[in-house]
Amino acid sequence: MTHTPREKAFWSIAILVVILYALIPVAWITSLSLKSPDQVADGKFFSGFSFENYDQIFSENTFNAALVNSLGIAAIATLISIALASMAAYALARLNFAGKAVILSGALAVAMFPPISIVGSLFDLWRAIGLYDTWPGLILPYMTFTLPLAIYTLSAFFREIPWELEQAAQVDGATPFQAFRKVIVPLAAPGVFTAAILVFIFAWNDFLFANTLTSTTDAQTVPAALAFFSGGSRFTEPIGAISAAAVVVTIPIIIMVLIFQRRIVAGLTAGAVKG
């Protein structure tokens, strides 16, 4: 594919516009978080650096606890969800068994089910059985809603793995487990990381369940905690603090994507087989 200079210019501008459109709100939030309370309403894009807001949120127990809850709950939900989804996806991709289609469409149905319609009854149920305002109380619904997505992503990915490699490894002298460990796992890893990031982001960003099923620092995650932020005094809007918190919660996601980006090398399986 060759592009004329004119085409190149067009695409460069188009991409720039999209990036600006996506990043301006982020930049605005970042700028707000760096303003002192009296500057918040000045409407300027930049009015000096002040870390007042960051100091404030980290000095509050609510926010620190929420960060820990968010990290712990999202990590555990991701681990369990990916472990289960890998096994399910492996079976779906490699084995032929009765009810395969039913399982896949069942998973799809769960994914399409609107969370808002069960959150009310979950609230009652969790309170009755003591899961309200606990980590498992959030991990369970996160798993429920991320498993279908993970199973779908992973089974699509597993289907692309040239499984003949497993046999090549066995002929090369590997036991079935060695073939899995040294050939299949490295090839499946990018798919697993992709699915893991998707699951983690879902759990990390969720507001609906977090807001409904928690009430204290025992299990409240950052998105829910943000809603209960108050300003320095009764009469100040906590805009600066909320902005600072919003910036802080974005950071783990960015770090995670950066770390795993190298592992999600597209087309890692290219070259195994012809065509």
Added chain:
Amino acid sequence: MSQIVLDHITKKYPDGFEAVKDMSLTIEDGEFVILVGPSGCGKSTALRMIAGLEDITDGELRIGDSVVNDKAPKDRDIAMVFQNYALYPHMTVAENMGFALKLAKVDQSEIDRKVSEAAKVLDLTQHLDRKPANLSGGQRQRVAMGRAIVRDPSAFLMDEPLSNLDAKLRVQMRTEVSRIQQRLGTTTVYVTHDQTEAMTLGDRVAVMRSGVLQQVGSPMDLYNNPKNLFVAGFIGSPAMNFMPAQIEGDTLKLPVADVRLPEELRGNLGGSAGDGRQVIAGIRPEDFEDAHQVGDHKDRGTTFTVTIELVESMGSELYAHFSAVSEHSIESEELRELAEDSGAGEVPGAGEEGEIVARLDPASKVARGKEAELWVDATKVKLFDPADGRSLTADSTAEGNGAPSASGGQSPAGRDPEREPGGRG
């Protein structure tokens, strides 16, 4: 290095399909045997059973002295080259080639030595640190070969290793494979659907059709003495011409001409029993000649006149196409199937025109649309039983199915079995 024996091997897939039926074949130590047949005839299945990647339903498989039916692939000491190479995409060329040695816990320095030695043979030295994705098709193919040869296994199994290459590279690699096999002297089973590959590569060729081994023999043996219509049509390019014919006394009535049956052919037909009998005649394109160019052996055959419909000149040879109307018709379901399977044209029915290809000397003056006098060598005509496609003319002393011939020395003989494989030579 070992002998491989398939003893009445049968493979039935779980869905009930019998892909390999009662196959018996002995591959001698150091021999290069080609398994050839049309797509879907069970070649890969047979090879995968030898590799241990497919369970054997019935029969016994021996490698060396031991029965290996229930041994895992890793315990069979065989190396396999897969049709699509099956390289490990996350490993470099060197790691791909050294993987088996690493699993066998060979010293890293020893692995490096063997890998670089194999890389030199295969001209891969400057690519050792690259990933398969960045290699060309031919280079990937060589890596797949390299992965097999560094191991110095007791046998190589190759499943259509060249079929993914373009035509030119294929011919080049064919020579390469042959050279490497000769150098190492390792027992090799090579699967292909390409009869040219089969004819040029192997010590012996085993022809399969629908899971049944049809004939095993040296390339020349298969060419000169095909045991049935299928082998006759499958081996040789362009394919043998088939036409209905009738035996009357010592004359064979072909659609193009009446030819005198040579003495030895008549003997094989069982004398008088042959009179008036309907048969299928098979004539290879190369057994025709321009009547003006036939030398002093003209009395071995018959001259006839036809109108040439098409002339294809290849430079070194010339293909003349003409048709002949058959007077006789032969009805046989079995036959039609055989002809279809073998890739040969159908045997024309009565009143139908059948196309015939003749290979002539490039000096021939035949021209499109013109009449030409051609000559056919009667001693080379093959006759087949219309009922089952069995050859009526094949030399009955030719080697039989499966078991290696008494004169089996044709294969590994002449090679020094003591030579260190992989050694520089």
